Amino acid sequence: MDLTTLMTIVEAGVGQTADTAASAITGVDLRTAGAMIGAGICMGFGAIGPGIGEGYAAGRACEAIGRSPENAGLLTRTMLIGQAVSESTGIYSLVVALLILFVMR
């Protein structure tokens, strides 16, 4: 059952006349709607991994600095490199979401 039928059923149950655009969903509308939800899913779920991974790197860096504070500069630099690399998948998600929104819809 696709969205259109579901909507018609719900409206029939309410006893309303289908006067809004709901009754006339075109393929273009569905495509745009899919692109928007898809962009949301892309960015939303794509942000989970990098967030946890970068936090893990930061946590380990904190522990290491607590153990050997004289290497703080080196440890911070290493942490930032690792975070930047794991950030790249988040950037891919952002780029793909923007591509979906502005180019492919």
Place this chain on the structure above:
Amino acid sequence: MEIDPHHIELIGRLAGAGFALGLGGVGAAIGMGMAAGSADEGIMRQPQAQSSMLRTMLIGQAVGGSPSIFALVVGLLILFVPAMDLAHVGGNFIAMLVGAGLAVGFGCFGSGVGCGFPAAAACEGLARNPSRSSRVTSVMVIGQAVAQSPAIFATVIALILLFFYQHPGTDWAMMGICVGAGIAIGAGALGPGWGSGMTAGGAMSGIGHWPRSHGVTLRTMLVGQGVCETPAIFGMLVAFIMLFAMQNLQNDIVGFAKAVGAGIAVGFGGIGPGIGSGIAGKSGAEATATRPRLDALVLRTMLIGQAVSQSTAIYALIIALVLLYVI
């Protein structure tokens, strides 16, 4: 085809209450289990400190159980809130109930798990150092209270939906706003609640080992928790924008998709950054307790790490705002 309005009402109530109670109870159950498990271990190690450990465990479970109580209250409201206009109950009503259920279900999940970390760490610390019971308990309750604020945000969005968004009929825009706002604050509060609890847990285990550095550790914990909650704040802002400032959202399936997509982006986008900042905060608080003289250095590293790990939450916020305003 005719459908009885009562059936439509029932669909919404059952779906919404299912999300609210099913998801909302899981977190607190896990958290309470962690507390009980570590209290067991502690009693096994130090049977003479049983009473203080039992008290700490019960206090921790009582405070940590309140997210599930929020979920219970909202779930019961979803089941029994009076429908204002029963004759015209439609898709809006279903979407409103489902949105409220998603908000409170996901939102209380994270805080429920999160509140378990400090309780477990407190019991473990008491097993090591039973004389510090009152100080450990007070820091634990502070940490749990801060870890619960994402769940409170989610509960309030659910209440706003339940009492001010009962619209008759079926509109794409209204359905999208209800579901989108629910996902935005609900999923957005999951990670921060969890992470904020991890930070409190790290601080508690640090204080349990090194009770002398209690002051600086508390400071690092509160700063770390405050930063952890940023993704939940983003989710709440997007939910408020949808609820109060989106009257001219287009009323077709595209408008529906806009609102739901924005909610998914900022909501699920907040899970990772929230948990990640929590991991960073946990290690930061532990390191501060171990070496209190390094507190400034560790705090700085922790804040940089948390800020970087939250950049993906900001990307998600950008996508949500682009969806709502630009497209």
Place this chain on the structure above:
Amino acid sequence: MEHIGERLIWYYVPFTDIAMPGGGLNVLTVFNTIVTMVTLWVLFWLGARKRAEVPGPGQAVVEMIVGAFDGLVASSLEFEEREANRKFFPLITALFVFLLLSNYIGFLPTQYFEEPTADINTTLSLGIMGMAIATYCGCRSKGVLGYLAELCGPMWAEPGIAGKLSAVFFFPLNVIGELSKIVSISFRLFGNIIGGSIIIIVVSQLTYNLVVPIGLDLFFVFFVGVIQAFVFTMLTLTYISVGIK
């Protein structure tokens, strides 16, 4: 409930073309900011008026705040001499007490007192101010070229072409990172304060202004207010000290 939406539309929502009343100047925010500043000035003047050897209660409170922040700033900046640490001390202390009193002013039970920090313009300008100071200090201590080289990533200084090429990757990342600091620091404070006030409004309406909102006030105004003021201050201090080092 309607006025919540009005508040959001009036001066919060970016990207809208809705005309702001008073040309974008929110009279209530300006009024409350001035009230906060005058109150702070009077309180600190009263506390520091008579500098006795054995401090009275007012002087003791002022000395406590000043002493705590002196130690905090010194331990964060870690300069050798005391005077260099003192340079940022007034800024940080003033920021904290201003934010604290701004967060608390919403507790006064009239409609004329709203938290200035519940206006995105206040927090955004404070965040931009903090980042501008941090950038300026970074440029001062490392030179403009040194600061830019730091933006090019940690591998820029290493010999070889790979280090230079990595700047293509790191430079945009770091610039976005610097900008996102402003967004996160100001939206965190704003969201917490306006979230608390909206929660109190909603629960007051649902419980017909019975006892519950007072407990929420205690949590959201006094507890969250002091934590968020401290977080904002600490983050500004941290960004400044990162810029210097």
